Amino acid sequence: MNPSMLRTFVAVYEEGKLTLAAQRCGVTQPTITNVIKMLEQDLGESLFKRGGQGVVPTGVAHSLYFKAKNILSELDLILNTGWDSVETVKVGIPPIMSPHKHQKILRTLNRLSNIGVRIHICHKRQPSDIKIGMDDKRTENELFIPLWNEKFKLCIPFEHPLNQLAEITPSDLDGVEFVVNPRCFNRKRIARVTSGNKRAIKVTAHAHSKPMLIQLVRAGYGAALMSDAMLEGVQDVAIRELSGSEMLIRYGILVVADKAEELPYSQIINAIKTIDFSAL
Structure with a gap:
């Protein structure tokens, strides 16, 4: 297992379709398929199931995704010294939610590289600055912005x-x-x-x-x-x-009320709010 394989896995997980992952990685679809097969052989587990709308991550894939994102983020931090002065925003996403909604959020966050911050995807049990969650899980100082x-x-x-x-x-x-x-x-x-x-x-x-x-x-x-x-x-x-x-x-964005209007939090919130969660 190497960083290239992990980046391919992350692309498939976030895009939800092998064709889109291939375009994102600049390779052919058979190459993507072979990399995922090799990764599954290394792990001894199935990572994706084919569905009518693309591929659906398994429970093992959900767990691997958060670990892979953290590994790749740390690797980028080592390779790109410019990250030292860049603010990191931790975004928490629950692993158990609709795969289609999950992928829409991840694709949106992946496209926010132009706002000048490093977005770190966190598991729900890890500390985060912004998180997707249920309204009954918010704390007294958090704002709940409904999504679906x-x-x-x-x-x-x-x-x-x-x-x-x-x-x-x-x-x-x-x-x-x-x-x-x-x-x-x-x-x-x-x-x-x-x-x-x-x-x-x-x-x-x-x-x-x-x-x-x-x-x-x-x-x-x-x-x-x-x-x-x-x-x-x-x-x-x-x-x-x-x-x-x-x-x-009721799912929505949970963020400390004082941060909701600040940059870059407001940019991330506004980007997520533009997602059409009603469509597959």
């Missing part, structure tokens, strides 16, 4: 009795068995949806990742409430709207 909303939907096997209903409401979840991811949608949050029901919901299994949650649903362990981002690309289970329930995740 995501709905929670019911994920069930095709043969589940609920899937026979023309419309599913919270009252239909009375006594239904659920599988949950305690970190993102725990028993308390499900209880809010089913608070008017006579019987409490029953949690049959816990999952600590999106793939495991989907696998448990497929295997018939129970239903799951999952966001649009978590269900993106999922086709082998039934995905149903929950009528009469406004369960939303």
Whole structure:
């Protein structure tokens, strides 16, 4: 594994399409494909899945991306002494969100090299100056600038009795068995949806990742409430709207209020605000 391979991987991750990554790197598409294959062989893991709109990063790719960006940033810092006097802005991006929205944000940030700052992409657990996150995660001194909303939907096997209903409401979840991811949608949050029901919901299994949650649903362990981002690309289970329930995740920019109008923060914020998140 070398810096050139990492730069190719980053290009594919950020662009979301092999053709765009090839144009960005100034090479042919087969070259991009071969580099990704070599990288996958080195890691012993799959990095991308082919989809109708391009390539979709796997969980391993999400983890590698943040490490690769940091390695390449440090390498650039060593090779380009001019960076010593350039301000660094740390932008935090959660790894679990819609791949398409993820890539739009990353492409936009990558094009901001002309504003005279070094943009450092951070994992959500790392300190950052600006971050993309949920409104209920903001601190008292942070400003929330809304970008898009995501709905929670019911994920069930095709043969589940609920899937026979023309419309599913919270009252239909009375006594239904659920599988949950305690970190993102725990028993308390499900209880809010089913608070008017006579019987409490029953949690049959816990999952600590999106793939495991989907696998448990497929295997018939129970239903799951999952966001649009978590269900993106999922086709082998039934995905149903929950009528009469406004369960939303509000995503936006989180930034300390005093910094929002300052340069270069305002430039980064304005660039992200121009993204059309409604289109794929």
